Amino acid sequence: MGRTTRTTKPAPRARVRLAVDDRRRQLLALGLRAFGEHPYDEVSTQAIAAEAGISHGLLFHYFPSKHDFYVAVLQIAADELLAGVVPREGTPAERLVAGLHAYFEFVERRAVAYGTLLRAGVGSDPVAKELVDGTRERILMQMRADVEPLVGDRVEQRIVRAALRGYIGYVEALALDWIDHRDLTREELVALCVRALEASLPPALDGMLP
């Protein structure tokens, strides 16, 4: 009997663990939409708990505070952005264009959160600021890894680094302009960025870009 209990118990426990992960994923998905579409102060964890069909208290079992929840959501969003922007397949030029499409698609989907994060809205939130800076740094590192072998010794690496940093500033500013005006197509946004990158590193990329 004692033995039977021991061998049968793992199944329910396993199901409970799975449910916990599912619940967490569900809450993060709801959080992604809420924080993507509304400013932090306007997001109600109570409304999110209700939407998930759980008590407000249970939400805080998964995330100790609203800010912890927010940071977990930001981390998911950063992973989502990086997965799209840093594609693993294709030539460097194909990866660049695919990455730009993914970037602006992300900006459209998460416009409010993107705008808040990039518009100095995280000055008072060091965790969020570190996440934004870290994500930008990872994109820059990946671009340098792609571009530097193509450049070889035709352009000094300090110039490549500075130009790519400037280029990322171009993409971010263009995204913020799009959020304000929404009057450029994604193709137009990508085309402007491709030209800006071409100009940043001309000897390296002549003929490489579409």
Next chain:
Amino acid sequence: MGRTTRTTKPAPRARVRLAVDDRRRQLLALGLRAFGEHPYDEVSTQAIAAEAGISHGLLFHYFPSKHDFYVAVLQIAADELLAGVVPREGTPAERLVAGLHAYFEFVERRAVAYGTLLRAGVGSDPVAKELVDGTRERILMQMRADVEPLVGDRVEQRIVRAALRGYIGYVEALALDWIDHRDLTREELVALCVRALEASLPPALDGMLP
């Protein structure tokens, strides 16, 4: 006698008013250096008052609080930046290059303050944020006024606006990279920016830039 008093009194009052203006200018100059070289929290108004040869209390006669002093200093810095970046003489191309030199010269001189303001350091300070955004907007307006007549109807104005906004993001990101690494000359910085702008608006500026 009464008449003599009345006619002679304005002179001393005028001198006192002049001294007040001089003192204010002196305090702002000391503040520009202090806030330009050190983070806000490390700037001591007591030290600035001592340097000016006045009591700490008298400084607060000119600026009611440290934050008011900071905002007045930022306003002076913004005016200084705009005066250099938006030169009034020369062809558009000459103004552009002169403006870029002035911009990076300003960044060198006010590196700490520039870095803090542009790196989302003002998220918790709406007054400072508004000043930074307003200064960027004035630079953008001036550039649009310069560029749009040259572009004519070859590029739609929404594209000109978006590309110039992206370009300003490029310049700002390059300036922040320079603050971190300081391994590009001013000529290299300006050359990268000129190429980025050329790429942003090709049909308009072909042959216009140096």
